[in-house]
Amino acid sequence: MLELHEVTKRFPKNAFILGSINCHLSTGLHVLAGPNGSGKSTLLRIAAGILPPDRGNLLFGGQDIYANLAHYKKNLGYVPQTFAFYSHMTGMDFLLYLANLKGIFSKAAKKQASYVADLLGILEHCPRKISTWSIGLRQRLAIAQALLNDPDILILDEPLCGLAFEETTEIQRLLYTWSHNKVILMSSHHIDSLPIAKLLLLCKGTLQFAGLPSIFSDQAAMQVWTAKTSKSTWQNLHLAFPLSTAVFTEDGCHCRIISNTKPDLPNIKPALPTLEEAYLVWLERLKRNEAEQQHDHRM
Amino acid sequence: MTIKSDDKKKELLDELGEGDLENLNTVFNYLDSYPVTPPPTEATDHLLALLTPVLQENSIQKDVQVPAAHSVFDTLTERLELIQAQLRLFSRGFVILSVLFFLCGLSLTTALDGDTLRFLANASPLLGILTVIYQFRAQQNHMNELEAACPYTPAQLASARISVVLVYDILLCLAATSIVSYGEDYVLWQVVTHWLAPLLLTLGIALLGSLRFGIFGGSLLSTAAWAFNLAASKDGNSLFSFLLPHTPVMYVDLLGAGIGLILLCFAFSGLHGLHVWEGDNQST
Numbered sequence: 178m179l180e181l182h183e184v185t186k187r188f189p190k191n192a193f194i195l196g197s198i199n200c201h202l203s204t205g206l207h208v209l210a211g212p213n214g215s216g217k218s219t220l221l222r223i224a225a226g227i228l229p230p231d232r233g234n235l236l237f238g239g240q241d242i243y244a245n246l247a248h249y250k251k252n253l254g255y256v257p258q259t260f261a262f263y264s265h266m267t268g269m270d271f272l273l274y275l276a277n278l279k280g281i282f283s284k285a286a287k288k289q290a291s292y293v294a295d296l297l298g299i300l301e302h303c304p305r306k307i308s309t310w311s312i313g314l315r316q317r318l319a320i321a322q323a324l325l326n327d328p329d330i331l332i333l334d335e336p337l338c339g340l341a342f343e344e345t346t347e348i349q350r351l352l353y354t355w356s357h358n359k360v361i362l363m364s365s366h367h368i369d370s371l372p373i374a375k376l377l378l379l380c381k382g383t384l385q386f387a388g389l390p391s392i393f394s395d396q397a398a399m400q401v402w403t404a405k406t407s408k409s410t411w412q413n414l415h416l417a418f419p420l421s422t423a424v425f426t427e428d429g430c431h432c433r434i435i436s437n438t439k440p441d442l443p444n445i446k447p448a449l450p451t452l453e454e455a456y457l458v459w460l461e462r463l464k465r466n467e468a469e470q471q472h473d474h475r476m
Numbered sequence: 477m478t479i480k481s482d483d484k485k486k487e488l489l490d491e492l493g494e495g496d497l498e499n500l501n502t503v504f505n506y507l508d509s510y511p512v513t514p515p516p517t518e519a520t521d522h523l524l525a526l527l528t529p530v531l532q533e534n535s536i537q538k539d540v541q542v543p544a545a546h547s548v549f550d551t552l553t554e555r556l557e558l559i560q561a562q563l564r565l566f567s568r569g570f571v572i573l574s575v576l577f578f579l580c581g582l583s584l585t586t587a588l589d590g591d592t593l594r595f596l597a598n599a600s601p602l603l604g605i606l607t608v609i610y611q612f613r614a615q616q617n618h619m620n621e622l623e624a625a626c627p628y629t630p631a632q633l634a635s636a637r638i639s640v641v642l643v644y645d646i647l648l649c650l651a652a653t654s655i656v657s658y659g660e661d662y663v664l665w666q667v668v669t670h671w672l673a674p675l676l677l678t679l680g681i682a683l684l685g686s687l688r689f690g691i692f693g694g695s696l697l698s699t700a701a702w703a704f705n706l707a708a709s710k711d712g713n714s715l716f717s718f719l720l721p722h723t724p725v726m727y728v729d730l731l732g733a734g735i736g737l738i739l740l741c742f743a744f745s746g747l748h749g750l751h752v753w754e755g756d757n758q759s760t
Contacts, residue, residue, distance in 0.1 A: 227624040247627040255625035261618040265567035277561030278626035278633075280554070322622070332625075374491070389491050391484075 178203045179224065179330060179360050184233035186219055195219050195382040197233060205374030206356040209364040210456055216382040217364040218258050218334055224362055225255045225332045237330065251280065254323030258334035258364075268294065268303035268310070268318055275322040293321040298347070312339040320348065331355065333363035346370075368452045376452070380463050394450045397458035402434045403448040414440070420457045435461070558628060558636040562611070565637075566644070570610055574603060578652050592656045593670060600649050600671040601678035601702045605695050607641045608682050612691040631747040638683060638744070645675060666726055673732030678702050680739025687746040 178201060185196030195216040209217050222228035224235065226242050226249050235242045242249040262271055272290035276282075281289055294300040297317040302310060307318065316339045323331060337345050345367070353372045355361060365371065368390075376393050378386040386393055406414065407429045414432060415421055418440065423432040433448060434440050435457055450458065485500050515523075578599065585595040612634075614620040623633060649671050657667055678698045686694030723731075 222621075225625050227621065247629070250625060250627040253625060255622070257621040257625075259618055260622050263565060263567075263613075263617055263619065265569065266564070270564060274561060274564045275622070275626070277557065277564070278623060278628060280627055282557050282561075319622075389488070391487050391491055 178236075178238065179362070180234075180236040181224065182234045182236070184220075184223060184230045184235065186223060186228070186230050193382060195223075196230075198384050200375075200377060200384065200387045202360050202362055202375065204356070204358060204360055206352055206361045206363070206372055207375045207377060208368055208371055208373050209362060209377045209379060210366070210368055211364075211379035212460065215379045217379055220379065221332050221334050221362065221364060222257075225253060226250055227255070251326060252329040254326065254328035254331045256319045256323050256333045256336050258338075260319060262307040262315070262318075264308045265306070267306050268299060271307060271318065272303070272322060272325065276325045279326040281326060289325050289327075293324045294318075296324065296351070297321040313341055313344050316340055317344065317348075329359055331359050331361045331363070333361070335364055335366075337365055337367050368456060373452075378456070378459060380460070385463060386459065390452055393459070394452055394455035397450040397455035399447050400435060400437050400458050401448045401450040401454050402436060402440055402442075402445050403431065404434070404440075404442045404445040405429055405431050406442065410442075414442075420461070437461075555632070555636065558632060559639050562633075562636045562640045565611055565613075565640075574606070574648060577603070578648060582652060582655060593662070593667060596649065596652055596656055596667075596671045597674055598706060600645065600675040601698075601705075603648065604641070604645050604675045604679045605682055605698050605702070607645055608679065608686075608698075609691065609695050611637045611641050612686070615691070634747050635744060638679075638740070641679065645679075646672070649675065666729070669726070669729040669733055673729040673736060674702070674705070676733050676736025676740065678736075680736045680743060683743035684739050684746065687743065 180201050181198050183196070184198040185194070187194050193216070198220060209220065211217050219228065223230050226235070226246050229243070237249055237252070263274075266274065269290060272294060273286050276286035276290055290303075291300065294303050297320055299314055299317050299321060302314055307315065310318070316336065320333070320336055323333065337348060340348060349370055349372075352361060352363075356372060356374065368376065373390045375388060376386065376390045377384060378393070386396075408425065411423050411430050411432055414434060415423070418434045418436050420435040421432055423430040433454065434442075434445075435454055437458075439445065439447075482497065485497055485504075489497065489500060581595050581599055582592055585592050614623055624630060628636075650668070653664070653667050653671070656662070657664060678701065681701050682691075682694045682698035684694070685697040688694075689697065
């Protein structure tokens, strides 16, 4: 189990403060969601032990990770959000290099590199230079390197970014498999089709929610509505409710409207919110609360 | 008030991955059977008064202290394996270009004035600077964050890279020495110290400077020192010869090599202060 206690990080240059963050992550898939610039990458770097927090503790298996950071990192697989590769390396060279950096050498390194490459479906591309690879292949290579040491903890910063639909589905399936015996903490904007054990919502450096996804979406109940309309009505609706979505058919469109009051439309019904819709409701609510607080402060 | 809908309960059980609906219903019924009345204010205050000292004691958070040493990857074998891994950073292109640089330089010098020893003394620092930039290009390649998540510390990585730079440059210069010394009446160790001194000196400046200004800043500082030495020196001798005019070249070279080694030692000791990644920490 990975535990974060009162974790705080300050960036005086841009006045950004992360924290204080408290959460317990056990085996399973934990998804960190939040708008851009909310501190997700910083929190993941802290959890990966590569950026020390200013205050607070990180415990893994009850032990402070900084008591033996190398031991913690031996059990860690990490995929950063932005990364590149040494351009002269082939996929296999890269995996062998990272295996060496994780303390795996010679035959064991080759065996493990081939295994993870095969698992991620990139083995046949590995003899080629990475500079010739597509973005999707590179993303899979980045995930593959995180598995080289068969880690207990996987920390992935936007691992689904840049992947094609079928690749995303395959990675989601793998994440589900790994979540049975690993602590997985990942940030993602695609939260609907993931087998999430715990959802964490981070906004402006503050953890707003940490819990079961069903409880998260319950908070958005009676704020998502569904109706069938014409395409022209939808265009007006979209202007009035910008967070709404629609599926177009030959005779009109099925729209899903996010609104905290019932829109004035014929045959409109409340709908069960998806996680992504609940996420939008949460963000709207937080924005409203912040505006109200600022208003009260001025008064 | 508890959850009434069976579907909702099933959903919760699925997410929790344990228990069954019957047990959950029993628990909810049991909870529902107890009417909860809010406690009186006095009771709440009393409870808070009892808890406050305990909570304060537990909530004391210490600033994070990054330990000075790590308990793994400290053996000689593990360090040698790390050095071996860093050899993968050399590309065939870099090796071919650096060898060609030496061969072309030596050929041109032979054709022009024949002072190949001077060429070697001036080219070895340049090779050192280029090798440092090439070997320490992780940040430019956006690889440093990925490398920082590996169990080796940044200090151990940097030490391994310095070792690779030193070994590669010295081997290449030794190969060039054999070409320069072939058929000439040179004392071998004097030829070696003649290029080793400026090489160690520039590497020392580059690496010590990199602790303060980053690898490019350190390399720039070192290049400036090398250029200044070229401009200020006379007759192909180093700046030290100019500053110590009556001292034999051999001693001047030994002095330069000694200062270079001291700078490298300082750089090594400075590296041991690095234990965590301090990359683009403005990015959130």
